[in-house]
Amino acid sequence: MKLNQDTIREMAEDGQRLDGRDLKEMRDIKVETDYINETSEGSALVEIGDTKVLVGLSIEIEEPYDDRPGKGTIVTNAELAPMARRDYESGPPQEDGVELARVVDRGIREAEAIDLEDLCMVEGEKVYTVFIDAHVLNDDGNLIDATSLAAMAALKSGYLPAYDEETETLNRDEKWKDIELQCEPITVTGHKIGDTLLWDTTGEEEKALDARLTVSKKKDGNIVAMQKGETQPFTADEMSQIMTEADEKIQKFREILEAEVGE
Amino acid sequence: MSRVKEEDDLVTPGDLITDADALSAVSGAYEENNKIYSKHLGTVHYSGQEVEVRPMSGRYMPSEGDTIIGEVTRVSYSRWTVEFNSAYEGSLNIADATDEYVDLDEDDLSDFYEVGDAVVIKVKSVTDGMDVDLSMKDKRCRKLEGGRVIEIAPSKVPRVIGKQGTMVKQINEKTNCNIIVGQNGQVWISGDRANLAARAVKKVEREAHTENLTDRMSEWLEEELEAMEDE
């Protein structure tokens, strides 16, 4: 309701939020890996507050691209399932799901989280494609952070199945090796309502959102990807503030991942 | 006469409640082969010769006489359209909105209510085809400013209000808030401790079917207030 949006804006000016959280406070975060253990080679269910995102990896064996005969591929896809929110039934703009997938993908790709040469089975002939499929089950805001965390958790706990040279197919019951991550980028998003910067917005808060900035950082603190969203502008100072405040959030995400998956 | 389910029992769709005999099934229950069954996941209530099942959940169905909270979504030539969290929307005609004289060609209806306004409004009439007419002509009706609106299941509204308003009054007093509960499950809350009041309302909704709720809510509110003092 517009009344709620107006109140959210007013309260934000005073550093207050509807649910009583601080501006920088995140909701409860839960990560469960191996959620899909029979048909997927790596998976994670992430909950941030009531937002629920499921990521499942599917590994396929394919021919490499001509210009990269020794490299495998990563493909990221995101489905905003109609069950996730009432207004999804009439279909969210397709761009939303595409943007989500691409933002999540960019963090992983630019950080070179996976060495694509690691995915090569037979040069020029057979390489692995890692499909990262995100399924948004319940949207109560902050999808980018939840989806990125789920993707990272799935990759960290995922494996590549063995390749049977005789039948030229994958033996999904046998593991060739764990997916090795050279680097673990973490992606978090800072939001802006009026002139106030805040973190982990709920679905209700996002209806009053003016702008958001997503930042992906590696362990060494370098930024590998960014994305600005929504319709209003940021000042350079605001962006710097988000990049700085991101560190605390990223640290929290790393700790949660470590607790669930290990180093 | 044999009752399978007693007053306040939890039932699920297709559960046998009682032999029909002299009883008749009203809302939430139905009769077949001289037996009364439940249509819902809900609680059984006997009242005189009637058997009903009150569902645990379900979106609002507009009913004449209800006072509800809604939002103006359209301003037309001679009326406003109001949505209120239902499959059906309502119409507010000028005659039901104001006693002032309105010249349709000169005056702008937006001067009274514009798109986005939240209102407490009354359901004047509902046809079989679910055409809903609304009215602002009741002392409780008004435009809402500030505060927040939260949602509860319409079937839990009576419990949140309480017998003669005791439950909502208790929450009001302890949180120093102003609360208006719409029959459609939209609840407006305004005040400094609005967040606590909102949590209290949701707690009543969740535990509506339990006993001693009024006392337990009193205790819970005290505890929460103390915890807030300590911060």
Add this chain to the structure above:
Amino acid sequence: MTSSDEDIEWFDDEGKRVDGREKDDLRETEMEVDVLTEADGSAMVEVGNTRVIASVFGPQELHPKHLQESDRAVIKMRYNMAPFSVDDRMSPGPNRRAKEIGLVAKKALEPAIEMEKFPTAGIDISMEVVESDGGTRVTGITAAALALADAGIPMKGMVSATAAGVVDETPVLDVNGKEDKEGNADIPIALINYDEDGEHTGEEITLVQMDGDLTQEQVEDCIELAKDGCRQLHEMQQDAMLEKYRQLRGGDE
């Protein structure tokens, strides 16, 4: 790619199936209601390794308007398999098979729903298969019925569904992926369940499909097996629905 029915040892020396079950055993089943906060009603059902989440939105305004029925609600049903729900990745989005399943699932549930209570409105039901090992449509229907009850949609009874099949000439209940793909038949069945003072009743079958090559007697045996399976599932549905409220009351229901 499929070996013929005769090459597989469908029953071991003790008459147990490939996953250790008796011929009339359901797989291990778990059900939970109210798993999503945005939807009006939701449920998750796991039968063996098949896991489906169902959601309901409604009654709500139906668009486009020309699809509205003046005297009753209209159901929109979606069945979709997540890409990672099967071994070899599935392309995202409902395909033709999914559309057909959506249609038969809708027809399985509609007869139980009081459609006339909501003239012009829409009820949107969605089934997402997150893990598949046979019986996804019937598991989806069982979950959707729970989601409808969770959403407060009035129904005369609870619909539950299961699939019977035949392997090695023997009718079996609740075929898993292997039995479905390489066995002799797959017969999904849904029916409307009632509980009369602890006694289950239910003769209204709302879904029947069949893939296979069977004698009439085998088909009839399968139907009987499936009916019993539906009854068992119904008891679990009742438990799942009451669970949430029982806990809050102090568990003395």
